[in-house]
Amino acid sequence: MALHPTVAAVTARIIEKSRETRADYIRRMDAARGSGAGRAKLSCANWAHAFAGQTIADKLTAMDGSKPNLGIVTAYNDMLSAHQPFERFPDVVRKAVREVGATAQVAGGTPAMCDGVTQGRPGMELSLFSRDLIAMSAGIALTHDAFDAGLMLGVCDKIVPGLFMGALAFGHLPVVFAPAGPMPSGIPNAEKARVRAEYAQNKVDRQTLLESEIGSYHSPGTCTFYGTANSNQMMMELGGLHMPSTAFVHPDTGLRDALTAAAAKRAVELARSGECRMADVIDEKSIVNMIVALLATGGSTNHAIHLVAMARAAGVLIDWTDMDELSSVTPLLARVYPNGSADVNAFQAAGGVAFIARELAMAGNIHTDVTTIMGQGIQAYFQEPSMVDGELVWRDGVQESLDLDILRPASNPFDKEGGLRLVQGDLGRAVIKISAVKPENRIVQAPAAVFETQEDALQAFRDGKLFRDVVVVLRFQGPKANGMPELHSLSPALSVIQDKGFKVAFVTDGRMSGASGKTPAAIHVSPEALAGGPLAHVQDGDIIRLDAEAGVLTTVGVPDLTARPLAARSAANAEGSSWGYGRELFGAFRHVVTTAEQGATVCFALPTGSRGNDDTPPNPNFVDRTVDA
Numbered sequence: 239m240a241l242h243p244t245v246a247a248v249t250a251r252i253i254e255k256s257r258e259t260r261a262d263y264i265r266r267m268d269a270a271r272g273s274g275a276g277r278a279k280l281s282c283a284n285w286a287h288a289f290a291g292q293t294i295a296d297k298l299t300a301m302d303g304s305k306p307n308l309g310i311v312t313a314y315n316d317m318l319s320a321h322q323p324f325e326r327f328p329d330v331v332r333k334a335v336r337e338v339g340a341t342a343q344v345a346g347g348t349p350a351m352c353d354g355v356t357q358g359r360p361g362m363e364l365s366l367f368s369r370d371l372i373a374m375s376a377g378i379a380l381t382h383d384a385f386d387a388g389l390m391l392g393v394c395d396k397i398v399p400g401l402f403m404g405a406l407a408f409g410h411l412p413v414v415f416a417p418a419g420p421m422p423s424g425i426p427n428a429e430k431a432r433v434r435a436e437y438a439q440n441k442v443d444r445q446t447l448l449e450s451e452i453g454s455y456h457s458p459g460t461c462t463f464y465g466t467a468n469s470n471q472m473m474m475e476l477g478g479l480h481m482p483s484t485a486f487v488h489p490d491t492g493l494r495d496a497l498t499a500a501a502a503k504r505a506v507e508l509a510r511s512g513e514c515r516m517a518d519v520i521d522e523k524s525i526v527n528m529i530v531a532l533l534a535t536g537g538s539t540n541h542a543i544h545l546v547a548m549a550r551a552a553g554v555l556i557d558w559t560d561m562d563e564l565s566s567v568t569p570l571l572a573r574v575y576p577n578g579s580a581d582v583n584a585f586q587a588a589g590g591v592a593f594i595a596r597e598l599a600m601a602g603n604i605h606t607d608v609t610t611i612m613g614q615g616i617q618a619y620f621q622e623p624s625m626v627d628g629e630l631v632w633r634d635g636v637q638e639s640l641d642l643d644i645l646r647p648a649s650n651p652f653d654k655e656g657g658l659r660l661v662q663g664d665l666g667r668a669v670i671k672i673s674a675v676k677p678e679n680r681i682v683q684a685p686a687a688v689f690e691t692q693e694d695a696l697q698a699f700r701d702g703k704l705f706r707d708v709v710v711v712l713r714f715q716g717p718k719a720n721g722m723p724e725l726h727s728l729s730p731a732l733s734v735i736q737d738k739g740f741k742v743a744f745v746t747d748g749r750m751s752g753a754s755g756k757t758p759a760a761i762h763v764s765p766e767a768l769a770g771g772p773l774a775h776v777q778d779g780d781i782i783r784l785d786a787e788a789g790v791l792t793t794v795g796v797p798d799l800t801a802r803p804l805a806a807r808s809a810a811n812a813e814g815s816s817w818g819y820g821r822e823l824f825g826a827f828r829h830v831v832t833t834a835e836q837g838a839t840v841c842f843a844l845p846t847g848s849r850g851n852d853d854t855p856p857n858p859n860f861v862d863r864t865v866d867a
């Protein structure tokens with residue numbers, strides 16, 4: 239099937255607007271590769287330090303100088319169920335590469351925040367910034383420059399985007415991503431959400447809620463809803479950085495270990511052959527394929543931010559208009575919670591990644607002429623792994639969905655359009671995920687109830703003040719204000735208001751979780767309120783219209799919104815967002831960070847090569863006490 243003309247046109251536009259930044263990136267990667275293998279540049283002292291901690295056998299292998307050394311960057315910790323399995327991955331990798339005459343070292347570790355642990359807590363204000371810190375940490379690991387390839391161990395929300403960004407700074411190397419896989423299914427996600435909604439109305443006690451939560455999140459592996467973590471997996475697959483269909487294989491299984499070993503050996507093969515670098519795998523076409531994979535599966539809204547920063551790391555410039563136009567022609571092929579009732583285990587059983595890859599390729603929705611770690615073309619990702627007599631074997635994935643309630647062919651999608659939309663108007667530009675919102679709930683026009691904190695909004699809910707048609711506006715939640723936290727703790731309250739039959743929508747310059755769902759939410763509103771964005775002019779009672787079908791986010795009957803004075807953030811909120819829970823460590827991030835639509839990043843906040851004399855005047859409304867302290 240020929241490539242869809244809109245996919246071709248959007249790709250061409252991205253190539254054109256990225257021409258300078260992409261050429262600059264490739265020039266730098268060519269220079270890095272041209273300067274020779276990292277280890278060849280190490281002095282004897284550097285080299286001795288690099289390998290002093292290795293076994294004698296590995297030291298002897300490494301001394302040969304021609305045998306590849308694999309740098310593992312790991313985001314292991316015990317806080318994320320999804321990352322706990324990584325504790326033992328380095329041993330699996332070392333054993334695998336020794337079998338092919340190579341060596342592997344843990345080049346370094348990165349932070350990893352579990353958004354489920356910090357959801358609704360002050361620590362969530364460090365979550366988005368942790369992505370760039372992870373990128374920097376991956377850079378610190380790989381800058382030891384003793385490696386011929388990279389192997390990145392990460393799964394969750396900001397971690398894969400950060401590892402992706404950090405690895406691209408070493409895009410002259412081959413890089414492979416290796417996931418840990420989802421935990422086995424627990425109680426249905428819809429049951430979890432039901433108990434939460436009942437708890438929000440004081441209908442069940444805390445013990446009941448706790449038992450429900452533990453029934454949902456119960457063992458090592460990624461949470462099984464289709465949130466940001468599992469959206470990451472889908473994108474690493476169709477971005478060509480995974481072994482095919484490795485994303486949703488459970489941890490602690492023979493197949494998982496075999497795939498981890500295969501990923502490590504593939505990285506060594508690529509180091510030996512010079513067949514492709516990460517800079518060759520990640521280009522405009524693969525970024526478009528990642529966007530389409532996200533849209534076709536109802537993936538996380540967080541990637542409307544992360545993908546911009548991830549693409550920028552490869553010199554590729556994208557924005558929400560590109561995503562919106564791709565969404566308008568991307569068929570919705572999967573219904574996985576919060577976009578349906580199934581979880582990722584059921585998704586994979588119904589045909590999973592290989593089915594999605596094949597359907598999108600055959601329908602012309604993705605580029606097939608791409609470079610992946612498996613070679614030229616996307617067809618390798620139509621295959622699935624299995625173990626036969628203890629050996630890893632590959633076979634074609636299913637050609638028909640095994641459950642049409644979960645997975646559909648492109649010829650009969652759940653929706654002719656993808657899950658994400660751009661909405662805009664006099665309130666700015668924002669993103670909304672409609673795949674989890676019933677059509678009858680996608681247009682809301684109602685009076686605004688304006689808040690600065692989740693706590694104030696939840697208190698108004700508990701006081702019964704929101705049981706009416708209402709647009710809940712939560713502002714001063716943008717990246718410069720407080721790090722742009724996820725505000726998913728409001729989801730149960732919003733769903734209760736909707737379930738009572740009221741028209742309800744949520745509008746914020748903050749974020750929601752990839753697991754957020756059924757109430758319409760226009761999020762990431764740019765420019766943010768603290769930067770003087772329109773949300774700072776909104777007053778209680780203003781009529782706001784959110785029309786996800788028409789792509790509209792606007793006030794109604796407010797003659798000149800910006801003529802009003804800018805509402806200032808309360809001193810308590812400003813103070814609270816600057817100190818405590820480590821927030822005082824991130825004042826510079828809040829000061830420099832770009833807008834949500836620019837990827838909310840500090841990594842590319844200044845022009846490449848600038849001398850750091852950022853001449854962008856600080857925001858007149860922005861008073862960060864940590865900077866002055």
Ligand SMILES: O=C(O)[C@H](O)[C@@H](O)[C@H](O)[C@H](O)COP(=O)(O)O
Binds near residue numbers: 355726751
């Ligand atoms: O973007 C995401 O996917 C979320 O950040 C997710 O990683 C987070 O942990 C959710 O908050 C978990 O969902 P619950 O909070 O509903 O358990």
Ligand code: SF4
Binds near residue numbers: 467
């Ligand atoms: S999916 Fe979210 S809650 Fe689950 S382990 Fe990852 S970050 Fe934590």
